[in-house]
Amino acid sequence: LGIARTYALVANYLQARKLRIPIIVTPVSSQDAFWIIIQPHLTRFRNVPGLRTAVTFGYHSWAQNERHRPHQKYGNVFAIVSPKRTEIVVNDPVVAVEVQSHYKTWLKPGPLYEIFDTFGPNVISLNGEDWQRHRRIVNPAFREQNNKLVWNESLRQARQMIRVATERPGAHQTMLDVRNDCVLIAMHVLSAAGFGHVHDFDGGFREIPEGHSTSLAEALKFLLQNIIFAVLFKELAVLRWIFPALYRQIRDMTEEFRQYMKEVIAYNRAITLGGGTSYSADIVSALVEADEAAKADQKSAASAIGITAKPMHLTDAELLGDLYVFNLAGFETTANALTYTIPFLAINRDVQDWAGQEIDAVLKGRDMERLSYEDVFPSLVRCLALMYETLRLWGPVPNTERWCVGESTTLRVGDKELLVPPETFVSLNLYAVHCDPQWWGKDALEWKPQRWIKVDPKTGKEAIALPHPGATFIPWSVGPRVCPGKKFSQLEFVAVIAALLKDYRLKPLALDGKTKEQASSALLDVVEDSMNIITPKMRRPEDAGVVFVRK
Numbered sequence: 001l002g003i004a005r006t007y008a009l010v011a012n013y014l015q016a017r018k019l020r021i022p023i024i025v026t027p028v029s030s031q032d033a034f035w036i037i038i039q040p041h042l043t044r045f046r047n048v049p050g051l052r053t054a055v056t057f058g059y060h061s062w063a064q065n066e067r068h069r070p071h072q073k074y075g076n077v078f079a080i081v082s083p084k085r086t087e088i089v090v091n092d093p094v095v096a097v098e099v100q101s102h103y104k105t106w107l108k109p110g111p112l113y114e115i116f117d118t119f120g121p122n123v124i125s126l127n128g129e130d131w132q133r134h135r136r137i138v139n140p141a142f143r144e145q146n147n148k149l150v151w152n153e154s155l156r157q158a159r160q161m162i163r164v165a166t167e168r169p170g171a172h173q174t175m176l177d178v179r180n181d182c183v184l185i186a187m188h189v190l191s192a193a194g195f196g197h198v199h200d201f202d203g204g205f206r207e208i209p210e211g212h213s214t215s216l217a218e219a220l221k222f223l224l225q226n227i228i229f230a231v232l233f234k235e236l237a238v239l240r241w242i243f244p245a246l247y248r249q250i251r252d253m254t255e256e257f258r259q260y261m262k263e264v265i266a267y268n269r270a271i272t273l274g275g276g277t278s279y280s281a282d283i284v285s286a287l288v289e290a291d292e293a294a295k296a297d298q299k300s301a302a303s304a305i306g307i308t309a310k311p312m313h314l315t316d317a318e319l320l321g322d323l324y325v326f327n328l329a330g331f332e333t334t335a336n337a338l339t340y341t342i343p344f345l346a347i348n349r350d351v352q353d354w355a356g357q358e359i360d361a362v363l364k365g366r367d368m369e370r371l372s373y374e375d376v377f378p379s380l381v382r383c384l385a386l387m388y389e390t391l392r393l394w395g396p397v398p399n400t401e402r403w404c405v406g407e408s409t410t411l412r413v414g415d416k417e418l419l420v421p422p423e424t425f426v427s428l429n430l431y432a433v434h435c436d437p438q439w440w441g442k443d444a445l446e447w448k449p450q451r452w453i454k455v456d457p458k459t460g461k462e463a464i465a466l467p468h469p470g471a472t473f474i475p476w477s478v479g480p481r482v483c484p485g486k487k488f489s490q491l492e493f494v495a496v497i498a499a500l501l502k503d504y505r506l507k508p509l510a511l512d513g514k515t516k517e518q519a520s521s522a523l524l525d526v527v528e529d530s531m532n533i534i535t536p537k538m539r540r541p542e543d544a545g546v547v548f549v550r551k
């Protein structure tokens with residue numbers, strides 16, 4: 001094995017030299033299943049000479065920790081060479097947009113996207129015609145009625161969450177409470193707007209219905225927390241013997257989840273087929289409707305032209321795969337944006353007042369729940385700016401990978417022209433693209449939502465500003481594969497933040513007799529000490545927190 005790995009490393013190195021860009025050589029990679037398990041235990045040795053490169057660049061989300069710093073040393077494009085596939089890392093706004101937009105040339109690499117395939121190939125992981133077929137069915141699900149539902153349910157959940165939070169002793173929340181609350185809000189919004197099941201914040205979604213042994217919330221949380229192991233168990237069967245209890249649990253939770261989703265599909269299909277009066281606003285019913293319509297179109301096309309056309313609809317197994325990634329992408333990302341915004345707000349009272357002024361001016365003392373989302377949401381641009389700024393610094397995706405297949409493809413990065421060999425990863429370092437001072441200026445690493453607001457000099461009206469000249473902002477991706485849940489997540493985020501800042505202000509929780517300054521810096525330390533499981537996660541969320549104070 002050692003000889004084979006050394007041979008692969010040397011061969012990859014010789015191949016990478018042809019690219020004429022700086023090269024980082026590491027004996028292990030985040031593509032090595034065994035290293036994924038060992039690496040987290042070695043992080044404290046990252047400064048030991050000889051281990052630094054392997055520990056740093058062998059982490060699948062190294063871009064979250066290192067951001068633009070490696071590029072200061074190696075330039076805006078460099079290669080990481082290991083015995084596995086070579087990774088070309090790019091920090092360039094133009095290339096990031098170009099590669100994500102040209103989805104037919106730069107494909108999502110199968111080996112990296114199989115992490116989303118627990119329940120089968122789906123709209124996130126597929127490429128080519130299959131992806132188009134999925135996306136055609138998925139797009140109509142995010143329609144206008146759905147936006148209203150997302151807004152109303154987010155307000156309802158936020159109000160209930162605030163009641164629970166302010167009833168905690170001293171209205172104090174550790175970041176663990178904050179995270180759990182944001183996850184619950186996002187799960188409930190997704191449950192109502194995604195699946196048509198409305199629950200109250202307190203209790204609801206955590207209950208276990210008949211025929212199940214775990215709540216959907218628990219099953220989902222467990223699967224996401226262990227998503228990497230689910231893949232590793234598939235790849236390295238020996239791990240099933242080393243971690244038998246975890247393997248059994250993952251298998252059982254997978255079955256639970258599958259059962260829940262089958263019930264959701266069967267329920268919606270029965271309604272859709274039962275008379276067509278089901279035009280409801282949630283995503284799954286729209287998905288099933290669109291799927292049934294595609295089947296009907298296909299039947300009539302077949303009878304008109306007399307041949308059986310290529311299927312345009314999705315099978316139940318494919319719908320299941322899509323529902324899983326909706327679950328995953330649909331709550332975890334927005335929950336995270338909320339979780340990471342709250343500590344920054346608590347530290348920056350001036351920003352809370354700035355956003356609060358906007359909320360007061362828009363609501364004019366009226367009850368938010370009585371106003372329609374069309375009247376309120378477009379005016380809450382400062383609240384949206386909070387989301388932009390948190391996603392810029394702590395977006396869910398630190399780096400995103402693509403590859404070309406079949407033949408080598410030219411990629412121009414600045415003044416360099418690279419001929420990228422097929423099946424070589426091109427890794428877009430989004431954290432560098434989003435916070436490198438060369439693109440964003442000296443205050444690039446500071447959380448400053450005001451940077452997103454521009455004022456019309458004639459009307460005085462505020463709107464979201466374009467990013468810094470030369471920079472780009474693409475946390476929802478861009479082009480035909482842009483996130484279909486972009487507006488869904490914006491509505492949810494703005495509704496929750498507006499409901500909170502309408503009546504409350506946040507301040508850092510002073511644990512163990514800490515001063516205000518010490519509490520702020522403890523909060524910032526907890527945020528900075530993050531890892532990444534699908535999205536950034538604080539390692540020590542119980543070590544700091546926030547207090548809700550009535551305005």
Ligand code: HEM
Pocket residue numbers: 108123124125135194325326329330331333334337391395396397400474475476477480481482483484485486488489
């Ligand atoms: C803050 C919130 C969110 C962010 C930052 C975000 C970000 C992203 C990004 C970066 C991608 C592209 C991933 C890639 O290139 O592989 C993506 C794709 C996707 N997202 Fe989101 N997302 C968010 C919320 C949501 C929500 C609420 C949903 C659904 C309810 C959703 C569903 C999807 C789906 C289905 C795709 C795959 C699209 C395709 O490949 O055609 N996302 N999202």
